[in-house]
Amino acid sequence: MAGPKSQSLFERGMKVLVEGVSSASRGPATFGGAPRYMSHGAGARLYDVDGREYIDWMMAFGALPLGHAHPKVVETIAREAARGTHFATALEVEVEVAEMLVALLPHVDKVRFANTGTEAAMAAFRLARGHTGRRKIIKFEGHYHGWWDSVLINTNPYPPTLLGHPNDPIRIPDSSGIPEEAWKDTIVVRWNDVEALERAMALHGDQAACVVTEGVMSNMGVIPPKPGYLNRMQELCQKHGALFYLDETVTGFRLAAGGCAELYGLTPDIVTYGKALGGGLPMAMIGGRADVMAGLEWGKVLHFGTHNAGRLALHVTKVMLETMLADDQSGFAKIKDLGLKMADSVRQVARNSNRHGIVVQGVNSMFQIFFTDKDQIADYRDFCTHVDRMKFRDFALRLMDKGIYMNPSATLHSLSSIVHTEADIDTTAKAMAEVLEEMP
């Protein structure tokens, strides 16, 4: 349970903030009551206003590969803030960071900076439509590409009775206030199913501006792609002249230096990045092939933004990249090693307890724990039908009482950073073992 100071802040917050917070996923919808109001972070630890300490496995939804208050980040922000926080002009560091990104990502010839994953995705979809002169967007069940109207459909877990036939999913917007015109050209396809994809491409591929996919499904826990699935998607895009848009907002600078594109041998036409890119500051980017990116030139596809390429965020992005890439990409090796160890350790705890059906799925530095009767969660339909989300929330909230912070939503996931340690894994495993015994 949240401590007395968090409770009191929640009561005050409820009077002046919608649900006491600024994003629905941080409030009562996720916590079932008052969230814990955090006061500060250091390394792999978060501290709440009641003075409680947590090992943080959420890491700001993946935005913190270097952990909290990394000395290099703190020093950089202090140094650069003293020279002016934002100019909204061209910057040297903007060119430097873009050069680093283009050197690192073989499929990216040019980048354009934005602030959030949603904004980057909005620009990428507009660019895909502008570049191809086509209207349709093909997206997948359970994939989230930000809260923009055209793609905010079928992102939530729905009851099995609302899923529709796997060949023709029922399209459901995830919010009121989205006019039908906004998503009438959005085609929804079952993910991780080659036949469903081939059928959809035969029907719509020639009118599709892009096919957009998360590389690893990261908004239904963690669901890896089946071998060869994304490569087939890329092939089908090429065949039909639709752009292959890989949304690396979660996976970029997290699963490997080159994200899912590197991990699965892909050459997407467009990518978007966010979260980890800014090392904790708001930073996102659209990147891609030169001829596609040229569409963002003045007079073609419009993309503006007062806060684009914020200089503090760019300087921190540079520090994040330098730190993660140093010593032959040792930062990426470390978060991968810790993530895999953590996932194994949770599997061991679950086996020892043997009281609950648990499956742990992970890819490198990301993992999620599913309370399920199945051996594997392979797609959105499995998630909607076989994952006990309320049980996961109970598990996560009990863990919080023992000083382990994981987001209580089963649709999300946990993440390692370079400042987690094997001792953190052991402490977490011990707390999990206790919680699994306590849980009904």
Ligand SMILES: Cc1ncc(COP(=O)(O)O)c(C=O)c1O
């Ligand atoms: C795959 C993916 N794309 C885009 C976004 C939107 O990013 P942001 O929250 O920065 O707007 C998210 C957010 O979780 C995401 O998971």
